[in-house]
Amino acid sequence: xxxxxxxxxxxxxxxxxxxxxxxxxxxxxxxxxxxxxxxxxxxxxxxxxxxxxxxxxxxxxxxxxxxxxxxxxxxxxxxxxxxxxxxxxxxxxxxxxxxxxxxxxxxxxxxxxxxxxxxxxxxxxxxxxxxxxxxxxxxxxxxxxxxxxxxxxxxxxxxxxxxxxxxxxxxxxxxxxxxxxxxxxxxxxxxxxxxxxxxxxxxxxxxxxxxxxxxxxxxxxxxxxxxxxxxxxxxxxxxxxxxxxxxxxxxxxxxxxxxxxxxxxxxxxxxxxxxxxxxxxxxxxxxxxxxxxxxxxxxxxxxxxxxxxxxxxxxxxxxxxxxxxxxxxxxxxxxxxxxxxxxxxxxxxxxxxxxxxxxxxxxxxxxxx
Numbered sequence: 001x002x003x004x005x006x007x008x009x010x011x012x013x014x015x016x017x018x019x020x021x022x023x024x025x026x027x028x029x030x031x032x033x034x035x036x037x038x039x040x041x042x043x044x045x046x047x048x049x050x051x052x053x054x055x056x057x058x059x060x061x062x063x064x065x066x067x068x069x070x071x072x073x074x075x076x077x078x079x080x081x082x083x084x085x086x087x088x089x090x091x092x093x094x095x096x097x098x099x100x101x102x103x104x105x106x107x108x109x110x111x112x113x114x115x116x117x118x119x120x121x122x123x124x125x126x127x128x129x130x131x132x133x134x135x136x137x138x139x140x141x142x143x144x145x146x147x148x149x150x151x152x153x154x155x156x157x158x159x160x161x162x163x164x165x166x167x168x169x170x171x172x173x174x175x176x177x178x179x180x181x182x183x184x185x186x187x188x189x190x191x192x193x194x195x196x197x198x199x200x201x202x203x204x205x206x207x208x209x210x211x212x213x214x215x216x217x218x219x220x221x222x223x224x225x226x227x228x229x230x231x232x233x234x235x236x237x238x239x240x241x242x243x244x245x246x247x248x249x250x251x252x253x254x255x256x257x258x259x260x261x262x263x264x265x266x267x268x269x270x271x272x273x274x275x276x277x278x279x280x281x282x283x284x285x286x287x288x289x290x291x292x293x294x295x296x297x298x299x300x301x302x303x304x305x306x307x308x309x310x311x312x313x314x315x316x317x318x319x320x321x322x323x324x325x326x327x328x329x330x331x332x333x334x335x336x337x338x339x340x341x342x343x344x345x346x347x348x349x350x351x352x353x354x355x356x357x358x359x360x361x362x363x364x365x366x367x368x369x
Contacts, residue, residue, distance in 0.1 A: 001046045001117070002097045005037060006088050007105035008054030008079055013220050016339030016357045017319060024051070024105055025063040026224075027304060029231045029240050029285055030267050032063050033218070036108055036231075036238055038070040041101070044113040047072045050095050051105075052088040054079045086191030089176075090184050097178065102193075104172030108218055108227050110237040111173065111211035119209050120175045123149060126205030127180055127198070130173035132215045140169040143208055151206045154199060168208065170194065171215055180205075213237075221319060221337055221353075228302055229283045232265040240267070251281070260292065269305070293328065310346060327364065 250264030263281030
């Protein structure tokens, strides 16, 4: 079985995390984000995968290669300009089989694709959308199904006075017969699969599969951190989550020098140094060669490769880019994001969602509260 993954967006809401690194290969609990999708697809027998790239496409190829390290075959198609979800599909048409999965590359999920495929075959569908129930339907566009599982209509995000009789939303995982592309606009056109293709298939072979399991659209810093913690706590099925759950104290610290304390769940990369009196965890990911100074405290955060944390500095609920240097006696808390190569001098306080872009330097004591 084949899959097409849409991975061409610029992920502007995740900057500076994605200022230099394309979102599909941003590290997530020690491995490229999209590798979780490759792992998930492989578990359902999908071994031939086309990745539709755009922004920083060379960076995706450099990390993922031919896919052999993930047990799949990868090939790439690069849009010359953003063409929308449907435009990307049409642009990849020549590489697609008669039946294939199409997936939104922004999603972390473990829904049952095998069951979705079984329903697709049973109903004789031309397209089957995975639909996921949500707690607050008022925040989403909704999908209404008939008793025979065919899609009846798409509902815009309901207003405050609307009557809501479904809580199913588009989960970004589709099974398509190749012939649905026949009546689409020509290759190179800007097309939305959600607004242009799917509505045209209502009463013409479009079905919805009610999925169960974990599902999260990782499009913001808050959701990136939530995904990190959910993987570490095995709320979503992943190999690394299983390893952490089974590790003593839910800690993986192989290849690190730990003179301080690590509290699980925690993933500490090769070459890390945690000085005496420092506390790392819980819910912390340290990339390779991270240095945490004496008396420092790091909790509920992600520190990429090569970060240096000064003595007595506190980092909590933050994302710190590769190669960043943070001086002594700093406080970096409450959804702060630091880009690659930033330098934060001693005795700075950053909080409340501040974002510092790559290679910026803040002198000692520049920001205090």
